[in-house]
Amino acid sequence: xxxxxxxxxxxxxxxxxxxxxxxxxxxxxxxxxxxxxxxxxxxxxxxxxxxxxxxxxxxxxxxxxxxxxxxxxxxxxxxxxxxxxxxxxxxxxxxxxxxxxxxxxxxxxxxxxxxxxxx
Amino acid sequence: xxxxxxxxxxxxxxxxxxxxxxxxxxxxxxxxxxxxxxxxxxxxxxxxxxxxxxxxxxxxxxxxxxxxxxxxxxxxxxxxxxxxxxxxxxxxxxxxxxxxxxxxxxx
Numbered sequence: 001x002x003x004x005x006x007x008x009x010x011x012x013x014x015x016x017x018x019x020x021x022x023x024x025x026x027x028x029x030x031x032x033x034x035x036x037x038x039x040x041x042x043x044x045x046x047x048x049x050x051x052x053x054x055x056x057x058x059x060x061x062x063x064x065x066x067x068x069x070x071x072x073x074x075x076x077x078x079x080x081x082x083x084x085x086x087x088x089x090x091x092x093x094x095x096x097x098x099x100x101x102x103x104x105x106x107x108x109x110x111x112x113x114x115x116x117x118x119x
Numbered sequence: 120x121x122x123x124x125x126x127x128x129x130x131x132x133x134x135x136x137x138x139x140x141x142x143x144x145x146x147x148x149x150x151x152x153x154x155x156x157x158x159x160x161x162x163x164x165x166x167x168x169x170x171x172x173x174x175x176x177x178x179x180x181x182x183x184x185x186x187x188x189x190x191x192x193x194x195x196x197x198x199x200x201x202x203x204x205x206x207x208x209x210x211x212x213x214x215x216x217x218x219x220x221x222x223x224x225x226x
Contacts, residue, residue, distance in 0.1 A: 045163070105168045106163070
């Protein structure tokens, strides 16, 4: 069945770089887009960026200067790297699968990984 | 960016009642609107896409509608497990944007 699972450090020092991995199963990264979405505690959702099935990427302009998304199709993994982390980057990060019709909505989500930015 | 104004922020209703949550888009999103349900400590789950299409496995007491740039999620015959948080999301243009959420409580 379709699964996505985020992994990464729970704690990152201010100004350092966050590296997260989304490991997927049950579908191919070359057929489905995978997005990253984040959610501060008790708050709303923010779309961060997307790895298109064709291998290109797009980013939220608010994060574009700090964000990089890549993938390894042989390992069924999508990676997120974001630099210059600050306290406002303390949030839960999700990867999510785009719909079968690439509609820009998310039919499967990972469980999320909570990241705290603190010294 | 397209702004999604969701209301109300919180809502209290009795079991068996019908409730409506709304999202107003800052511009025409051509029915490209999704609704999600999020239980505490869990990831969001897709309820509705394309404004009114029910995702597989979602109970039929959930329905979506639209009027211009105003989109609505209706929950009929409210059940205890429906007392969680709901978000709208426009999927018309990038960056994809979400409403601020509605927390539904049972009286």
